[in-house]
Each structure stands twice: as structure tokens, then as C-alpha cells.
Amino acid sequence: MAYWLMKSEPDAFGIEDLQSRPAKTEPWDGVRNYQARNFMRDDMKKGDEIFFYHSNCKVPGIVGIATVASTPYPDPTQFDPDSDYFDPKSDPDDPRWILVDVKYKRRLKRILSLAEIKDHAEALGDFALVRKGNRLSIMPVSAEQWDYLLGLEKQ
DNA sequence: GCCAACGTTGGC
């Protein structure tokens, strides 16, 4: 099993929104970055665990845990002219944008803020989240990093 | 609201 971190802006879609969805599950649509897409398309497996991260907000940080709840499939919003994520260049016979469903598991007992995570950058090793200029919205987390961060939750 | 960092686009 692999571990991931996925960013979302709480103003648009936060952990509470995921929790309140039917089946607590939501298609992770709108990803329009190839590297992030490739993680979903090529590497994610059903049951993988995800840190749910709130970005672009007052206290950015990890707020909960979700799981990968589907195999990869085409993001329907790319073919919807009314969607913000419509991509006229995407060919329905060879869809450009692929997503997975994400399912709510639990909230953390406390937010692990980006500031706190940065304080532990050394122990976390080469963690994409705290790399300078990082803008990836989906990134891998190693088992060691996962365990370390969950350990912080209890402190 | 500012701006640094980064990805994408398109002219040449």
C-alpha cells in the first residue's frame, strides 16, 4: 500500500465537504497538472491512504485522512462545456485527464499545520510538501513520513 | 493583496 498527500482549498472543497458526501466519497476532479494526473493514473491503488491537506487558507496543513476508493477513470468535467475544468483539446477517445474517487476516513485530532511540518523538515527527509517552490497538488508520501506525521498528531 | 515559483502557450 502507498501513501499520498492531496491538496484542496477548503473554500472550494474541504474535509467537511468530503465527510458530508453520499458514501463519503467524491471524484477528485479538476486536476489539470500532468504530474499529479500521472500519480492518479499510474500509481494509485484502491485502499491507498491519503493525507487531506487544506491549502490557500488561514492555517494551511494536514487536516484528515482519506483513502483511494476507485480505480482510475476519465475526469468527466473535461468534456463538460459548462465546467470550469472543461478542456476542449481533450479527445473523448483518448481522455487527457484521469482521476480517482477519494473516500473520507477520519479527521486528525488536531491540524498538522504547514508551519509545524516545516519544523520537522529534517526528520521528514526529502518531503515534496516542504520543498521550495512546491506547487504539486498530489504527491507521494513515504511510509516513514506517514508514520512520522501521524506520530505528531498525538503530541 | 502581494509576489515568488512554476507550468503552459505560442511566435519565431
Next chain:
DNA sequence: GCCAACGTTGGC
């Protein structure tokens, strides 16, 4: 294929 211009991300 280069690279300037532009748009977006996301912390602060």
C-alpha cells in the same frame, strides 16, 4: 526547439 509572455498556485 528556444524562450518570452502569460496564467496559476499557494504561502504569507
